[in-house]
Amino acid sequence: MELIPGLPDDLARECLSRVPCEEFSSVGSICRGWKAEIESPAFLSQRRSTGQSQALVVLAQARPNPAERPDSPKQLLPPVCLLSVFEPLTGRWTDLPPPPGCTNGLPRFCRLAAVGMELVVVGGLDPFTWEASAAVYIYSFLSGKWRRGNDMPVRDRIFFGCASDGERTLFVAGGHDTDKNALRSALAYDIRGDRWVPVPDMAIERDECRVTFRGGEFVVVSGYTTDAQGKFERSVEAFNVATWSWRPVEENILDAHTSPRACVEGGPGDDSLYALRKSGGDVAALRGSAWRSVANLPADVTSQTHVLRWCDKLIVFGWGSEGRSDDAVFVLDLCSSKWTKMEIPEGYSGAVMEGCVLEI
């Protein structure tokens, strides 16, 4: 059965691959052939390689609590964590409704990761009980539906680092438990098989670390130990997936005063680690063992709440000397070293707690 009768299949694919991502669920409900096509990994890679893919930046933001009433002045309810989707090419912002049952938003300080056409939300603090959440929520942009994945085996972990290889694995490292003990442990989640897999411990405890994925390795950046609360390490530790083992710790990588939240990996083919350095007021790239400044930090964004990478650009949320710039997104083109400021529409401003980028 041809995909489109009258057209060779490769041409039918050309057509289907040009359909915008909002139509995926419709395309997938036409017939068996189309459903199979749209769910195939080849479909996604064709979209990406032919430049048809759309970039979606998913953000977990702190938003006003819906239970808060404007007419009750003494209510000061904590914000809820809700998801928005920002399309950097079109400047469009939309809401991504939380999973069914999450009437109070997502767990606060949850971590996000993008895997193929799916968004994975893991961990955080339960919005009702404020306890560590082990829940795994997965949203498919293909079907427009949420589902639950298997919970994290140990519930007691928050403020960990989390990253995905984009294909099927989610990596969780560090964080702290309810007694504020920093953790050395790590685990991996296989999205296709929906199972958690143990991973050997790291060399040191790393609370509030950041995990990036580059060159087939999950690189855990910085973090601090139980005894040195808030004193971020300058070291990184890389977990090699092929050998399933950690490489020796690399010391003295980060500048002093560089927060792991200001670090992000480079794009495909770019093995650099980028960091927004407050001390230098610049954006620097680490290639090999040397940092090289690539751009200045504009005055508007000297402190960052979150940094994301999209293609060969960095997307930065934060604030500057004037105060919080909740209403702007700053995009740095790494090739030209030019910054662009994009406004955030009303209703979507709110501290960005976490984010990830999907190319679908």
Added chain:
Amino acid sequence: MSEGIIAVIKPEMKSYIWLQTVDGSIQQVEQEVAMFCPMICREVIQTGMGSSKNYAILLPQRVNPFILGSILDYCRFHQVQGRSNKERKTFDEKFIRMDTKRLCELTSAADSLQLKPLVDLTSRALARIIEGKTPEEIRETFHLPDDLTEEEKLEPLRNISDDPRIRLLNRLYARKRKELREREKLKNAEVEEERVDERSVDDLLSFINSEDAGYSATVTNSVISVDAKGDKTSKNKKKNRRRKDQIDSTSNKDEENIPKELDTSPSTNNILEANLSRAVKVQDFSSGTFSPKLELDDGFMDDDLDPAMKEELDREVEDFARRLNSDQHFVSEL
């Protein structure tokens, strides 16, 4: 055009290339037009064919005479050097206005002639056709079988004006409302007073009715009807809407932000103007946040829900207040 089968090279005029389609018919085409097709170009250069009727270039099977005519029209236009991008774009947009069947044939034929720009154009056109139709219409247009079970069919989220995620949200909240209704019936909760805050209602009304807002609102029997003016997504239906408090975060955001949203729509527009046509959808979405939300799936009125919702709300509020007082952690993190 063609003037006899003998003289092919007219010294002071253009050269022609002879092409034969699979049905046997032969025609001659201006050289520069035919050579615009990579496949023909290659044939001429590598084999020397096409110079006379007897040596006409045999075109691939997927190219019938009718379609060849279209393709040559395309080539004839685009092979001219001096045209601007705008001109080309305008031509393209008019060119692809044909029925789906012909578009498919054209895609196929262009591909066999290796005319990549035309393949791009037609595939995009077909993709747009897919985008604009319902699943049923798509099956009909492309002659596809309806062979998926209901479970297998991914939620067909398409609605011409709605953002698919908003429809999902509507569904979730519609379900939630149903649950609460059920619960209310079971619990037999006390009906609390209609807590409509008159002051805010007035504020709200005056804002909505202000000149530059895209809405008009009236109150009858403490029910506010909001009508979006010229809003593409509203479908021009009058919506009855209780000034209810926030059960769903969307409605809260809308209500709290109504003044700000409408107020700053010019600035929102500024950003959007600089962006692609999809920005129009954004405008619809942001100005139409009333309507998608109000189009409840079953169209039932949620009049009875306020008391139950209020109860739930009060409980949540107490919870938070308690936590807020006892736990300072979040404050430092945020």
